Amino acid sequence: MIYDRSWGGTVALARSWGARRRQAFGTRFTALAIASLVVVATGGVARSAAAALGNLRMSVIVRTLAGDGTPAEQAVRGLGGTVGLRLGIIDGFSATIPAAALTTLQTMPGIVSVSPNTHLRPESANYDPSTDVNSMDSTTQYTGAQDFWSAGYTGAGVDVAVIDSGVAPVDGMSAAGKVVYGPDLSLESQAPNLTNLDTFGHGTFISGLIAGRDDEATAPYQSDPASMYRGMAPDARIVSIKVATADGGTDVSQVIAAIDWVVQHAHDTGMNIRVLNLSYGTNSSQSYVSDPLAYAAEAAWKSGIVVVASAGNLGFQRSHGSPALANPAFDPYIIAVGSSDSEGTQTVVDDTVSKFSAGAKWGNARAPDFVAPGAHLQGLRVPNSYIDANHPEGMIDARYFRGSGTSQSAAIVSGAVALLLSKNPSLAPDQVKKMLQNGAYKLSSFNALVQGAGELRMTPLLSMAAPNFTQSFLNATGTGLLELARGTDHLTRDGVVLRGEQDIFGHLVDDPAIALLESAGSSWSGGDWNGDTWTGSSWSGSSWSGSSWSGSSWSGSSWSGSSWSGASWSGSSWSGSSWSGSSWSGSSWSGQSWSNSSWG
Structure with a gap:
């Protein structure tokens, strides 16, 4: 949603071309880099009001000097407060304190600053998706x-693998059988709770x-x-x-x-993985080959x-001297998707390629295959996730977020x-890609370097015959360096960088x-990959069995479960479930690999 080192359109239906234009609804939302955090400083007002608040409690964001987090947390507790979410990206944490203790x-x-957390306001108390051109209903x-739904095609029988930060059982993702959990390969896998x-908020x-589908929705x-x-x-x-922790670390x-x-497990009993989503990409410094x-x-x-990857964030890619598209989107075989913007209307003629969307640098360079809606979209919110806590500007209401x-x-x-x-279950990946390209709508004001074949349109595909098409590019070998594949972002633990x-x-x-x-x-043998035991080796119900990491990490520390038990979680709940115990021990990470440009 907002990152683009590794962890990333709008088309009118044929029947609505020129016939229907919605008014642009509301004020456009400012695009902010995910690496930044906006904190509304209202301390002066809060201080003057504190004396009148008596025993009332307030939510605050506490920023500390580097390395001084523990004494600050002790100070909060000493004043009768409680410590919530740790926000490593700003050397701080959220807390609830007696209002009178603010000064x-x-x-x-x-302590660098204590800011009342008064900026956590929904975009609208009465959000109406029918009047939002970027709601999923409109999209x-x-x-x-x-049009596919009307024809009886709703995705039934197709499994989509999502390699990301996990999925939380919020409304819209909690229907029986909606989510199957494969192995947890993240650094949080050793904390059973x-x-x-999804402690990050991206994968959901x-x-x-x-x-996504509400339980009450009916075909x-x-x-x-x-x-x-x-x-x-x-x-x-x-x-x-x-694969990602609460701050996007992977x-x-x-x-x-x-x-x-x-x-290896795409067609295990009861499985039919036909699509792989990678909203992720690094700024690799080597050829895709x-x-x-x-x-x-x-x-x-x-x-x-069918592998679908985000094209990447233009600013991040260029500033780090990488190929125009993120890795692995720069591999020409897979589908590389750029972002388009509806510009607040539901007619196609004024749609644009999003300014943040990566494209080709020159005529023969790898460009996105096409673009699809990616600006200000309504999505499911994970309360108290890292993104939720750090990007209040994206909140629509108690249930939805915008990214x-x-x-x-x-x-x-x-x-x-x-x-x-x-x-058409018999389609091969190459045929799927070609059909999507053939059905795309060319945006007249943009060249192929940034929009590829054009903007996603599904309606023409209902009557399109499967093409006889096979891609022919130089095959990748995978014999390069893992370090170069990482680009400029590296995982850090205990101050030691993984290189x-x-x-x-x-x-x-x-x-x-x-x-x-x-x-x-x-490459997998049971639960082992590269000689290490990453996970269990069997299915149990709707999830893959876990495994205890008893070895050491690159930093020399043990991956045993006990090393993940000390962090705290602020305890929000959804769908009858709640976060229990601890979370977010958190490695240091900028989050830039998750291919987003902003929240809001």
Whole structure:
């Protein structure tokens, strides 16, 4: 939604071309880089009011000097407050304190600032998706998804693998059978109360765009009220493979292992993984031909899985001197998706390519295959997740969040692919890609370097014959360096940066040897990958069994479960479930790999 180092359109239906234009609703939302955090400073007002608040309590954001977090937390508790979410990106944490203690806390040693958390206001207390051109109700209309629903194609029978930050059981993702949990390969997998759950807030948002569906929604879905949340493919199933922690922290080795797992288990009993969503991308400094991450994605494609990747954030890619598109989107075999913007209307003629969307630098360079809606989209909110706490500007109401980025665009396309495959299950990945390109609508004011074939439109695909088409590019080899695949972002633990040809366990990664195993679809052996035990080796109900990491990490610390038990969670609940115990021990991470540009 907002990141674009590794973890990322709007088309009117044919029947509405020129016939219907909605007024632009509301004020456009300012796009902010996800790496930034806006805190509304209202301390002066709060101080003057504190004396009148008596025993009332207030929510605050506490920023500390680097390394002074623990004394500050002790100070909060000493004043009768409680410590909530740790916000490593600003050296701070959220807390609830007696209102009368605000001035005292602000003047204590080691504390940079204490800001009342009064900016957490919904965009609208009476949000109406029917008047929001970027709601999922509107998006599924103007992309043509609802035309597929009307024809009886809703994604049923298609599994979409989402390698991301997990999925939380919020309304819209809590229906029976909606989510199958694959292995949790994240650094949070050793905390039982966090396994598979989305503490970041990204994976749930993305999964909802793909296949979210309210329990009360009824097929064929286009007749449901706009207030009923429905993703692009309401009856598709999400297979969630969690690789990211609460602050987005993950390493390329985890993502590669996750891709390999998807390939090997795509057709296990009861499974039918036909689509893989990667709202992720690094600014790799090597060619796709040698890049290990690109090779893994290409191997998945050639195994019969349609791989959809976000094109990346233009500003981040250029500022770090990488190829125009993110890795693995720069591999020409897979589908690379850029972002389009409805500009607040539901007619196609004024649609634009989002300013943040990466494109080709020159005529023969890799461009996005096409663009899809990715600006200011309505998605599912995960209360108290990292994104929820750090980006209040994205909040719509208690249930929904708004985000922009090629992450969202990739999710929209993954849902579109699920619809197409539910109509014609025999399509090969190359055919799917060609059909989506052939059906795209050319945006007249933009060249192919930034929009590719044009903007996603599903309606023409209902009557389009399957093309006889096979791609022919230079095949990837995967014999390059894992370190170069990481680009400029690295995972950090205990102050030690993960670098070089090693995985999160500190074990050497023999890239050519792994590539050879990937080509044979055998890089996983039970729960082992690269000689390490990452997960269990069996299904239990609707989830994959876990495993205890007893080895050491690249930093020399143990991955045992006890090392993940000390952090705290602020305890929000949804759908009858709640976060219990602890969370968010958090590695240091900028979050730029998740291909978003802003929230709001």
